[in-house]
Amino acid sequence: MIKACFFDIDGTLLSHATGKVPASTTKALKKLREKGIKTIICTGRSLEELVKLPVLDVPFDAYLTLNGQLCLDENYHMFAGTPIGEGDMEILISMFEAKRIPLVLIREDGRAINYVNETVINTQNSTHGTIPEISTYNGEKIYQVLGFIPEPEKQLLRKTLDECDITSWNDTGIDIIARGGGKDVGMQRFMEKEGLLKAETMSFGDGENDIPMLQYAGIGVAMGNAKDKVKAAADYVTTDIDDNGIENALKHFGLIEGNTDLQTERFEDDQTVTLQLFGPVNTATAEILKNACDDIEADGRDVTIDFDDVDYISSTGLRILLSLAKRLGSEKLHLVNVSGDVEQIFEMTGFVDFLDIHGRQPNDPDDYQETR
Numbered sequence: 045m046i047k048a049c050f051f052d053i054d055g056t057l058l059s060h061a062t063g064k065v066p067a068s069t070t071k072a073l074k075k076l077r078e079k080g081i082k083t084i085i086c087t088g089r090s091l092e093e094l095v096k097l098p099v100l101d102v103p104f105d106a107y108l109t110l111n112g113q114l115c116l117d118e119n120y121h122m123f124a125g126t127p128i129g130e131g132d133m134e135i136l137i138s139m140f141e142a143k144r145i146p147l148v149l150i151r152e153d154g155r156a157i158n159y160v161n162e163t164v165i166n167t168q169n170s171t172h173g174t175i176p177e178i179s180t181y182n183g184e185k186i187y188q189v190l191g192f193i194p195e196p197e198k199q200l201l202r203k204t205l206d207e208c209d210i211t212s213w214n215d216t217g218i219d220i221i222a223r224g225g226g227k228d229v230g231m232q233r234f235m236e237k238e239g240l241l242k243a244e245t246m247s248f249g250d251g252e253n254d255i256p257m258l259q260y261a262g263i264g265v266a267m268g269n270a271k272d273k274v275k276a277a278a279d280y281v282t283t284d285i286d287d288n289g290i291e292n293a294l295k296h297f298g299l300i301e302g303n304t305d306l307q308t309e310r311f312e313d314d315q316t317v318t319l320q321l322f323g324p325v326n327t328a329t330a331e332i333l334k335n336a337c338d339d340i341e342a343d344g345r346d347v348t349i350d351f352d353d354v355d356y357i358s359s360t361g362l363r364i365l366l367s368l369a370k371r372l373g374s375e376k377l378h379l380v381n382v383s384g385d386v387e388q389i390f391e392m393t394g395f396v397d398f399l400d401i402h403g404r405q406p407n408d409p410d411d412y413q414e415t416r
Contacts, residue, residue, distance in 0.1 A: 046299055047244040048082040050108070050231055050257055051290075053089060054171055054213065055250035056267055057099050059285050062392070063172050064098055067385045068291040068324075068356055073102045075300040084108060084234060086227045088188070088211075088219045088253050090150050091120060093174055110150060110188040111211070111253055112230020113221050122152065124233040127185040128222045132207040136189055136220070137181050145197065148190035149181055156181070163192045167217045189220040211253035219253055227253065228260035246297070248282075248290060250274060265293045287326050287358040308336040316346045322353045325361035333361055337368045347372055352381035352404065357389055365395070374398045 051057050057065050076083055082105040087094065091109055094100070107116040115124040128136065140147045146164045148157045156179035157164070168175055191201065191210075198218055202210050209223050227249075235245065247254075247261035250270035255277045258264030266278035267289045275281045282293035294300045306329035307322040317340055325333055340347055347368070351357075357365075369377045378400045382390065387403055390396050 045244060046081060046246050046262070046297070048084060048105075048235070048238070048240055048246075049076060049294075049299075050084045050086040050227075050245065050247040050261065052227075052249035052251065052254045052257075053085060053087040053094075053097065053099055055269055055285060056248050056254075057085075057285075057290070058097060058172065060171060061286055062388075065101070066286060066288065066290075066356070068288040069285075070102055072291040072294050072300055076294065077102070079300070081299065082106075082238070084231075086112065086230060086247065086249075086257055088213050088251075089173075090114075090155055090188075091116065092154055092176075096174055097172065106234050108227065108230035108234060111219050111221050111225065112227045112233070112257075113187040113225050114152060115230050115233050123237060124230075125152070125185075125187060126222050126225050126229070127187050128189065128220070129207050132205045133186060135205065136186075136208075140181055140189075146192040148176060149186050150188045150190070151184040151186055161192075163194075163216050167192050167214050171214060171217070187221075191218045191220060192216055193218065211251075213251050213253055226256040228256035231257055231260055246299075248293070250285070263297065283326065284358075288324060288356055292326075306332045308332065310336070310339075312345075314345075316348060318348045318350060320350045320352075325354055325357040330358075330360040330364060334364050337364055340368065340372070342372050344376075346376050346378060348378045348380055350381050351379060351383065351386060355383050355385055357386055362389070362393060362395070365399075369399060375400075378402070 057069060059066060073083055084106045085104050086108040088111045089109060105118050109116060113126050114122060117123050139145060140149060140158045143159050146157065146159055146161055148155050155176035157176045159178060160175055164175060194216055207223050208220050209225065211219050213219060243262040245261045246263040246265065247257045248265045249258055250267040251274065255274060258266060258278045263280065264278045266275045266281045268282055268284035268287065280293065282289045306325060309320040311318045319336055323329060380402045381404050382401055383404060387401065390401055
């Protein structure tokens with residue numbers, strides 16, 4: 045029986061395509077907590093960064109930050125920590141002060157960077173990260189160092205530092221932590237604190253630094269957007285983060301309930317065909333939508349698709365709608381009762397520029413959007 049779920053942030057909880065946590069993920073996290081299953085963040089980021097991201101709308105039971113090197117409880121109080129040892133720290137400080145490589149030193153209560161270049165700016169922008177103030181080292185314990193370097197320098201640094209482990213979280217971003225540390229160690233410390241067994245845990249991740257926690261948990265789940273190396277280390281591969289990945293995996297393992305099927309109902313008269321959708325439109329249900337749309341003839345009638353019971357549509361569903369619009373003529377296709385989240389997807393993809401899209405009616409104030 046699963047009693048605790050551990051979640052990476054970037055590419056797992058936080059979508060870099062939208063800069064948000066998918067609505068389906070937020071709902072799934074709430075359902076887990078309602079069932080008494082503990083939810084824990086397990087990230088390479090610091091608390092300083094964490095509080096600036098849109099991931100804390102739902103509370104968590106712990107925050108295993110800096111790849112498990114600084115473990116905080118639900119009130120952000122440290123219950124375990126592993127700083128980098130004095131040996132390699134002396135070399136890292138020398139590098140920090142030499143300013144040949146952009147480095148961020150992360151202490152318990154903040155961060156400092158030695159200098160900022162284009163690589164730092166581009167890397168942080170790509171992950172919705174923030175850049176700390178340029179500062180100096182004042183002798184504090186350092187729990188993690190971030191480096192912003194291309195692959196050849198990464199390999200050289202791995203050979204240079206005897207007492208540290210280095211993992212990549214971006215093509216030009218690395219985490220440097222004390223050897224023997226990692227997200228799995230942070231998990232172990234939380235599990236010891238709570239009296240949990242490995243078999244009672246599940247973890248979710250997409251990056252190289254998530255591999256240890258995927259392998260340590262009773263069930264390791266790789267996101268569909270993960271690299272092949274990460275997927276190979278997991279027990280199960282779910283769909284993409286923006287295709288209900290977290291929700292789909294939790295439903296697959298029976299941790300949360302919910303209908304993953306899409307149902308359709310069709311109504312028609314001499315002037316209009318109306319297609320009512322019930323359920324998510326994603327890769328698992330796309331064939332149902334495609335069959336329903338293929339049955340609609342291009343006979344001059346207007347076609348209305350009612351999205352009132354749809355809270356997500358993936359790229360597969362979007363392609364089906366695009367194909368239907370081309371076949372009918374975009375002026376003949378109308379999408380109504382669209383939720384706020386789905387309308388954002390239509391806005392982001394440019395569908396609002398050529399389709400007639402209407403938000404949900406005012407009697408649903410949380411989701412109502414202006415008619416486009």
